[in-house]
Amino acid sequence: MSDIKHFYYDNEQCEFVPVIYDKKKKIFNALSFWIINGIVMASIAIIVLSNFIGSPAEIALKAENDALMNQLQTTRVSITELESELSTISELDNEMYRSVLGLNPISDDERMAGTGGTDPYSDFDLYSEDASEILRWTASRLDNLERRLSIQKMSFEEIKSYYNENQERLKHVPAIRPVNGILLSGYGPRIHPVLKYRRMHEGIDFRANIGTDIYSTGEGVVKYAGRRGNYGLLVEIDHGFGYVSRYAHMSGFADGIKTGAKIERGQLIGYSGESGMTNGPHLHYEVHFEGEAVDPLNYLFAEITPEEYLMYKDIAENNPMSMD
Incomplete structure (x- = not known):
């Protein structure tokens, strides 16, 4: 039997009145309540998680961005190492090659010559603060390395030219180790x-x-x-x-x-x-x-x-x- 009877006392009629509950309807109403609540909670969860996790496309873009940032950091280390190597070459150039050959040394100001005028890296300001800082640093250091390498190349060309023109003199310069020892x-x-x-x-x-x-x-x-x-x-x-x-x-x-x-x-x-x-x-x-x-x-x-x-x-x- 699907119907369930209950009674309550009606004061106006002065008698007990039956109340009939439909069991199927009660189950349906209960299920409807939980389904609706589940849908609402799931929707809220999706909205919240999407703000933190993002769509598959956003996740892929974030992973790509992280990889690029890591590569830029690695590039920064490589640039710093190259700067150190170039400084060593410049030191040898001044103290050994140019000094011995009687050529004037190249000053640090000449080797580190910069550029004036407008900011050449202003376009990087369109990106996030972290990305802008890394891109500015990398671009400016690479430009500086390019200028220093250009100056060093000219110095070596001058040394080569001097060597070709003064080979007889250079035969007489004391330029090798006198003994095999430490x-x-x-x-x-x-x-x-x-x-x-x-x-x-x-x-x-x-x-x-x-x-x-x-x-x-x-x-x-x-x-x-x-x-x-x-x-x-x-x-x-x-x-x-x-x-x-x-x-x-x-x-x-x-x-x-x-x-x-x-x-x-x-x-x-x-x-x-x-x-x-x-x-x-x-x-x-x-x-x-x-x-x-x-x-x-x-x-x-x-x-x-x-x-x-x-x-x-x-x-x-x-x-x-x-x-x-």
């Missing part, structure tokens, strides 16, 4: 290992066991070969064009090495030792230009790599002691 101490003020006080060290010291071969670093004529005070056994070569090189604390000279002998670059001139005032066997090597001692490290350009130059420079700057 650099121990650099040019500049150093603490003397025997005298125990700080004084000017006018050369660089290479570790070399007694008897290690020593080579001339450029063409020239032997100016002196003999014993000279604290230098011990010394060979001094006049390369012409204002250049003189010295090789000290030797244990002996190669055959034919005497005053007036003509020397080729790379020719054996003697053997390392520990003669004179020294703290142990090594080669003390000096370069003089127009009567003044200069840093020999800057004259090894014909043989050492930029990485070796930086390594030697670091050793020279951080070791306060000399070997002689």
Whole structure:
């Protein structure tokens, strides 16, 4: 039976009146209530989630945007590394190549030359603050790198031109390592290992066991070969064009090495030792230009790599002691 009877007392009629409920209708009404409420709640959930999650197309765009932002961040790191490498090349260009060849160095202001006028990156302001900042940084750094590379290219072209026009002179420049040994101490003020006080060290010291071969670093004529005070056994070569090189604390000279002998670059001139005032066997090597001692490290350009130059420079700057 689908109908259910209930009674209530009617005061006006003074009798009980039956109330009939339709069970199916009651179930239908209950289901309708929950279905309607479910639809409403689902609609609210869809609206809320769409604001936070977005449509499939929006999700794909967000993922693409995140990937692009990550790539830009990676590009920033690469640009910073390239700037550092270019700074190293510029330093070598000024301190080694241009200095040795007698060419004027290029100032930092010239190398870092910027551009004036209107803002070339204003279009990036149309994007979000984060995107605008990254795009501005990247574009400006790339433009700066392009200008610096252009200046460096012109410098190398000038050096190449000078080299082609002055090959005879460059044969005489002391431009290779005089011995196969590790650099121990650099040019500049150093603490003397025997005298125990700080004084000017006018050369660089290479570790070399007694008897290690020593080579001339450029063409020239032997100016002196003999014993000279604290230098011990010394060979001094006049390369012409204002250049003189010295090789000290030797244990002996190669055959034919005497005053007036003509020397080729790379020719054996003697053997390392520990003669004179020294703290142990090594080669003390000096370069003089127009009567003044200069840093020999800057004259090894014909043989050492930029990485070796930086390594030697670091050793020279951080070791306060000399070997002689």
